[in-house]
Amino acid sequence: MNIFAEIRTSVLETLDALVAEGRLPAGLSWGNVAVEPPRDAAHGDMATNAAMVLAKPSGRAPRDLAAELAERVVTDPRIESAEVAGPGFLNLRLAPAVWHDVVAEAVDAGGAFGHSGLGAGVKVNVEFVSANPTGPLHVGHTRGAVFGDALARLLDFAGYGVTREYYINDGGAQVDVLARSVYLRYLEAHGEAVEFADGTYPGDYLKPVGEALKAKVGDAFVGKGEQFWLEEVRDFATEAMMDLIRGDLAAIGIGMDVFFSEKSLYGTGRIETAISHLEDKGLIYVGTLEPPKGKVPEDWEPREQTLFKSTDYGDDVDRPIKKSDGSWTYFAPDIAYHYDKIARGFDELIDIFGADHGGYVKRINAAVAALSGGRVPVDVKLTQLVRLTKGGEPVKMSKRAGTFITLRDVVDEVGPDVARFVMLTRKNDAPLDFDFDKVTEQSKDNPVFYVQYAHARIRSVMRKAEAMHLDWSDDALLEDPAEFAVARKIAEWPRLVEIAAKNHEPHRVAFFLYELASEFHALWNTGNENPALRFLHENDPQATGRKIALPRAVEVVISNGLGILGVTPAEEMR
RNA sequence: GGCCCCGUAGCUCAGAGGAUAGAGCAACCGCCUCCUAAGCGGUAGGUCAUAGGUUCGACUCCUAUCGGGGCCGCCA
Numbered sequence: 001m002n003i004f005a006e007i008r009t010s011v012l013e014t015l016d017a018l019v020a021e022g023r024l025p026a027g028l029s030w031g032n033v034a035v036e037p038p039r040d041a042a043h044g045d046m047a048t049n050a051a052m053v054l055a056k057p058s059g060r061a062p063r064d065l066a067a068e069l070a071e072r073v074v075t076d077p078r079i080e081s082a083e084v085a086g087p088g089f090l091n092l093r094l095a096p097a098v099w100h101d102v103v104a105e106a107v108d109a110g111g112a113f114g115h116s117g118l119g120a121g122v123k124v125n126v127e128f129v130s131a132n133p134t135g136p137l138h139v140g141h142t143r144g145a146v147f148g149d150a151l152a153r154l155l156d157f158a159g160y161g162v163t164r165e166y167y168i169n170d171g172g173a174q175v176d177v178l179a180r181s182v183y184l185r186y187l188e189a190h191g192e193a194v195e196f197a198d199g200t201y202p203g204d205y206l207k208p209v210g211e212a213l214k215a216k217v218g219d220a221f222v223g224k225g226e227q228f229w230l231e232e233v234r235d236f237a238t239e240a241m242m243d244l245i246r247g248d249l250a251a252i253g254i255g256m257d258v259f260f261s262e263k264s265l266y267g268t269g270r271i272e273t274a275i276s277h278l279e280d281k282g283l284i285y286v287g288t289l290e291p292p293k294g295k296v297p298e299d300w301e302p303r304e305q306t307l308f309k310s311t312d313y314g315d316d317v318d319r320p321i322k323k324s325d326g327s328w329t330y331f332a333p334d335i336a337y338h339y340d341k342i343a344r345g346f347d348e349l350i351d352i353f354g355a356d357h358g359g360y361v362k363r364i365n366a367a368v369a370a371l372s373g374g375r376v377p378v379d380v381k382l383t384q385l386v387r388l389t390k391g392g393e394p395v396k397m398s399k400r401a402g403t404f405i406t407l408r409d410v411v412d413e414v415g416p417d418v419a420r421f422v423m424l425t426r427k428n429d430a431p432l433d434f435d436f437d438k439v440t441e442q443s444k445d446n447p448v449f450y451v452q453y454a455h456a457r458i459r460s461v462m463r464k465a466e467a468m469h470l471d472w473s474d475d476a477l478l479e480d481p482a483e484f485a486v487a488r489k490i491a492e493w494p495r496l497v498e499i500a501a502k503n504h505e506p507h508r509v510a511f512f513l514y515e516l517a518s519e520f521h522a523l524w525n526t527g528n529e530n531p532a533l534r535f536l537h538e539n540d541p542q543a544t545g546r547k548i549a550l551p552r553a554v555e556v557v558i559s560n561g562l563g564i565l566g567v568t569p570a571e572e573m574r
Numbered sequence: 575g576g577c578c579c580c581g582u583a584g585c586u587c588a589g590a591g592g593a594u595a596g597a598g599c600a601a602c603c604g605c606c607u608c609c610u611a612a613g614c615g616g617u618a619g620g621u622c623a624u625a626g627g628u629u630c631g632a633c634u635c636c637u638a639u640c641g642g643g644g645c646c647g648c649c650a
Contacts, residue, residue: 032591039593049592052630062630086593087631132650172650262650289647303648316577316646323648330650358578359645382579385643426587429579431643433586442612445586445599453612461609499590511588515597525614528606536609573612 002494008035044091052088062088099487104474106553119160128352130167133241137248138404144383146423148352150506158501171262179234185210209240265333274339283309313366349378390436421448452570454517458555476549482523513561
């Protein structure tokens with residue numbers, strides 16, 4: 001139940017009635033009519049802009065129209081009063097029973113409270129992480145991973161059919177580099193002294209892979225040329241790296257539904273099929289690109305290449321799909337990959353890239369628009385950098401020289417819950433400061449703690465209530481303004497879920513939980529001033545049962561919200 | 575040179591085209607015999623980078639400019 005949507009329906013019905021009576025002209029669109037929480041609580045519980053939006057097309061003065069609407073709309077028993085304000089707002093005050101019912105619904109619905117029909121029947125593919133299978137995930141990947149997973153959970157909560165997907169870049173030169181690096185570790189495992197030249201990966205994490213390779217093939221590859229072992233070592237090493245990455249993802253609570261191999265597109269005709277699809281639309285041609293403006297590479301010279309006419313779909317220049325030697329560029333399998341997603345019947349695609357891939361967005365948009373005939377929208381989200389600090393000092397490298405801070409480093413230091421929550425308290429396209437000390441601090445300026453603390457307080461109350469052998473009653477007793485304030489916030493939850501899901505913005509959930517926690521902590525303190533407002537009343541089980549419905553509803557929302565963020569609610573803070 | 579993102583309180587940041595732009599921190603003043611004070615209440619703090627435009631209405635949309643970051647053929 002989204003009470004805002006319901007009251008909006010009521011307003012629209014009133015408008016329909018005015019049309020039927022000839023008080024408003026026919027043919028008006030209600031599309032821009034909104035019912036929203038007002039910014040200032042003094043303006044009531046909800047406000048509608050209906051009169052202002054409809055004033056011009058209906059030739060009415062906004063305040064007059066608002067007044068007429070006000071007269072009619074109060075026949076809805078849920079609407080206690082309606083007041084014209086400002087330039088033509090209609091401020092609505094709802095009956096206390098509405099908030100009472102909201103609390104009861106939250107308590108009854110539990111984990112389903114806030115579920116939405118928004119995404120019913122819509123299949124959406126969320127592709128994220130997709131890090132090269134050449135090493136452990138580092139902190140940059142972590143943000144994309146957390147963001148993608150939270151977005152997937154959010155969409156799932158809003159009723160979409162969600163597939164989480166990882167694109168394995170196992171088709172390019174970097175997996176050959178990986179294979180050679182593992183081969184060196186393999187020789188090392190056989191007691192040979194090895195040297196890691198430029199263009200190989202020197203990281204320690206490949207040592208066990210070299211040893212595992214030795215255990216598997218013995219000395220079969222020792223002293224042999226690349227042609228004997230490259231392919232097998234590449235497959236072996238890639239699989240080992242994907243195991244490593246799957247482990248990293250699991251450490252922060254992420255499981256993928258599909259791992260899609262780039263390699264599976266080569267030599268199987270799948271790239272050719274996708275490209276021929278574009279060819280049929282006249283979007284593939286052979287040509288020579290202009291040199292890039294500004295900083296021209298030193299060795300630049302004009303080359304004839306096979307190009308995709310992405311400029312037809314808003315890109316700045318056409319993009320090469322074949323190198324001058326005739327082999328595919330990275331973009332070609334990417335086209336085929338997105339073609340495959342479309343063919344699998346997804347209604348919406350979401351790609352999550354690091355900010356350094358910003359230049360790639362337009363060509364992905366172009367490719368998907370061309371391949372799907374504009375049917376399938378794709379939203380490419382970029383996650384900005386994470387600035388790691390400890391006690392205010394920048395942390396850039398881990399102790400092992402030359403390696404980036406890994407996802408494991410972060411999880412080991414602060415735990416998966418803190419890492420996830422903090423990374424979701426920023427919009428994806430804003431840089432994020434992550435201070436190892438601050439994020440574990442137990443104070444109000446740490447939102448993780450603040451929200452968890454509210455939950456822990458409620459759990460404490462609930463445990464005590466259970467000890468009194470009573471259960472919540474859904475007949476909530478609401479008296480104080482602070483109680484109504486909390487109930488109003490709870491009523492906003494279903495609406496917030498829909499807004500966040502539509503905009504692909506899970507950070508809104510984190511901010512909402514902070515606000516809800518704030519309302520709750522305020523309510524908690526009213527119990528200090530006025531013991532009658534406390535949740536637990538030792539000698540009055542009935543009153544207690546009715547009083548704990550509200551904190552129980554808060555618990556439901558915090559728990560559901562943290563579930564979307566992938567954070568475990570805290571039972572206690574000790 | 576082009577493209578993308580960002581610019582909101584001293585700091586870190588929210589803000590579905592709506593009213594007098596919000597929160598936390600820092601500053602100042604209050605609240606613990608009390609279900610967890612790890613908390614709550616209050617005061618103060620603003621040219622929403624700048625200039626135009628669209629609109630009944632712009633922090634929000636459009637254009638230009640300034641400032642910060644990222645990216646820019648045969649790497650992925």
